[in-house]
Amino acid sequence: MGDTASRTDTAEPETGPTRVSTATPSGIEVPEVITPEMVDRSRPEAPGEYPFTRGIFENGYRGRLWTFRQYSGFGSAEETNERYRFLLERGQTGLSVALDLPTQCGYDPDDPMARAEVGKVGVSLSSLAEMEILFDGIALDRISTSFTINGTAAIIYSMYLATADKQGVDRDKLTGTIQNDILKEYVARGTWIFPVRPSMRLIADTVLYSNDQTPRFNPISIAGAHVRDAGVSAVEEIAYTLANGLAYVDELVRRGGDINRFAKRLSFFFYVHMDFFEEVCKFRAARRIWAKLLRERYGVTDKKALMFRFGVVCGGSSLTAAQPYNNIVRVGVENMAAVLGGAQSIFTCAYDEAFQIPTETSAEIALRTQQMIAHESGIARTVDPLGGSYYVEWLTDRMEEEIMRVMGDIDAMGGAVQAIEDGRIQQLTAQAAHRRKSAQDRGVTTVVGVNAFKNADEDRDFGDVFRLDPTVSRRVLEKLDAVRERRDQSTVKNSLARLEAAAAKDDENLLPYLVDCCHAYATVGEMVATLKNQWGGFVEPIRL
Amino acid sequence: MSLKGKRIVIAKPGLDGHDVGAKVIAIALRDAGAEVIYTGLRKAPSMIAQVAVDEDVDAVGLSILTGSHKELVADTIRCLNDMGADDIPLFVGGTIPDQDIQDLKDAGVREVFTAAMAIDDVVAVIDRLIGDAGNDP
Numbered sequence: 001m002g003d004t005a006s007r008t009d010t011a012e013p014e015t016g017p018t019r020v021s022t023a024t025p026s027g028i029e030v031p032e033v034i035t036p037e038m039v040d041r042s043r044p045e046a047p048g049e050y051p052f053t054r055g056i057f058e059n060g061y062r063g064r065l066w067t068f069r070q071y072s073g074f075g076s077a078e079e080t081n082e083r084y085r086f087l088l089e090r091g092q093t094g095l096s097v098a099l100d101l102p103t104q105c106g107y108d109p110d111d112p113m114a115r116a117e118v119g120k121v122g123v124s125l126s127s128l129a130e131m132e133i134l135f136d137g138i139a140l141d142r143i144s145t146s147f148t149i150n151g152t153a154a155i156i157y158s159m160y161l162a163t164a165d166k167q168g169v170d171r172d173k174l175t176g177t178i179q180n181d182i183l184k185e186y187v188a189r190g191t192w193i194f195p196v197r198p199s200m201r202l203i204a205d206t207v208l209y210s211n212d213q214t215p216r217f218n219p220i221s222i223a224g225a226h227v228r229d230a231g232v233s234a235v236e237e238i239a240y241t242l243a244n245g246l247a248y249v250d251e252l253v254r255r256g257g258d259i260n261r262f263a264k265r266l267s268f269f270f271y272v273h274m275d276f277f278e279e280v281c282k283f284r285a286a287r288r289i290w291a292k293l294l295r296e297r298y299g300v301t302d303k304k305a306l307m308f309r310f311g312v313v314c315g316g317s318s319l320t321a322a323q324p325y326n327n328i329v330r331v332g333v334e335n336m337a338a339v340l341g342g343a344q345s346i347f348t349c350a351y352d353e354a355f356q357i358p359t360e361t362s363a364e365i366a367l368r369t370q371q372m373i374a375h376e377s378g379i380a381r382t383v384d385p386l387g388g389s390y391y392v393e394w395l396t397d398r399m400e401e402e403i404m405r406v407m408g409d410i411d412a413m414g415g416a417v418q419a420i421e422d423g424r425i426q427q428l429t430a431q432a433a434h435r436r437k438s439a440q441d442r443g444v445t446t447v448v449g450v451n452a453f454k455n456a457d458e459d460r461d462f463g464d465v466f467r468l469d470p471t472v473s474r475r476v477l478e479k480l481d482a483v484r485e486r487r488d489q490s491t492v493k494n495s496l497a498r499l500e501a502a503a504a505k506d507d508e509n510l511l512p513y514l515v516d517c518c519h520a521y522a523t524v525g526e527m528v529a530t531l532k533n534q535w536g537g538f539v540e541p542i543r544l
Numbered sequence: 545m546s547l548k549g550k551r552i553v554i555a556k557p558g559l560d561g562h563d564v565g566a567k568v569i570a571i572a573l574r575d576a577g578a579e580v581i582y583t584g585l586r587k588a589p590s591m592i593a594q595v596a597v598d599e600d601v602d603a604v605g606l607s608i609l610t611g612s613h614k615e616l617v618a619d620t621i622r623c624l625n626d627m628g629a630d631d632i633p634l635f636v637g638g639t640i641p642d643q644d645i646q647d648l649k650d651a652g653v654r655e656v657f658t659a660a661m662a663i664d665d666v667v668a669v670i671d672r673l674i675g676d677a678g679n680d681p
Binding site: 102107114116120185430431433434437 | 570
């Protein structure tokens, strides 16, 4: 075994740093040694018990492993349906639906704004007719469906209910998830449509209606992932997301929702990046903070309603186009952090996702990574194996303090809704992105293969971006024309008029009206335009 | 960097919601002294060209990450030409495959930037572009 000195000697100073950083990426300065005295041992915590620092289940992954999420492809509804049937025949029970940008932003495929994007990053679902094709021959009570949808989440969820109605499937048998988290769309992902406050109403409508009609369905997944990938730190990722979560809780409470009921169906979604212990500890801290806030601020008594459930993506902007095979190791490290942090569902990115559509091989390695960690590494054998480590407990406490400090800043801005309406969180996120990129450019932070330990002969080959099959767009437009032709025009007109009248009132749940519109084969663009008549569109506050 | 007094539009055409790159470059150009007009998301090419003309800018930057760069660039160039503003240097940033870079340049794009480039290098190239354009007879 070589000693440290000889290892240091072999590293060439000009190719990369020779010392480790002493602070975490969130800026927490870490002592050289953390002694037992530095850790608060006054509160013994048990897994599965409030405040759930050590996990929400008393037996960790012994009872059930985390869910391995599968990569989902795109194309037309027909092609996607074929792929779904293929996956279901091979034993998969969960489907993941990616939608194209026009569907996500509320434009019909023939809108001039939509033309370049139809069918491109997901399937086009312009009306119930397309969703009927998507789930043709697939009984909705036998699968769980996850939709990455936000701006038009209420509409797509209504369309799903209408599809179930048409199949004769009882609504209370439906399981699945819609992302339905509009606040982070204003900050990072950009598929907003309406101003913030009517959007909050629409989300509350969806959650309340779903709790009632589809009690096994997750009507919201509050996501920090996109803000993190945009450039903020782990501390800010958790703080912004919990602040958004509280904003939804406030809206639902204001609307008369029972927090002991609806809080059970709130779930969260994050990225895992490379700083291993900070990532593990952010999840431990988040579970603790969420449970404490719900109990202390809102008086939640139901144990399940206090549980912070979350899914993660390993990869994202921590992956590099340079030396792409390094990404396999990155995803492996991140996957371990996710498991040791207690994630309920994990998606591992393929190593080539930073620059191209994953190949079959790269997608398979991503899944095999999870299987090796689950079944070979042994880290899932006992609950919260890092619990009690001086460093882990110390850093969990420090993360909790830092997250609470940033949440305090958001409170001082008037809460998440106000801060986002004013463009403050957007501004902080853009500035964080600029700082992160500058720090990498200047070598302050090390990214192997990018700003350190580079290969002289590295080719930057970007691979290929997704090329739309030109016939997909044409077929989508033809089907849209056919639907408009054959539907009963007066039913469409009446259902849209009733939707608009309901939207004009503040206290009417819009979901029954949206379901009616879907049944009448009103298009997504028509429903969105109807709501825009009442609410207007979001005007982006520009602050740099 | 001598971007003082220069006016630059940074724009997001189409439905693409990824605005990090656009904002990072906007901040860097502003820090280098330029007056930056960031359009925000979901702008039609005609609207971007209109802003460029109305604000009498020295350069236009488009940020595109959805793979629709060829269509959106062609539309923007057509709109700029229609308004007699084809002399304004146009640059593009985003996820642009290597094999598309020459096509975009043939269509009239002056420079193409990707995420791998250092910010300072991007700003320096834009600075040179504007300088060159200003020296044209």
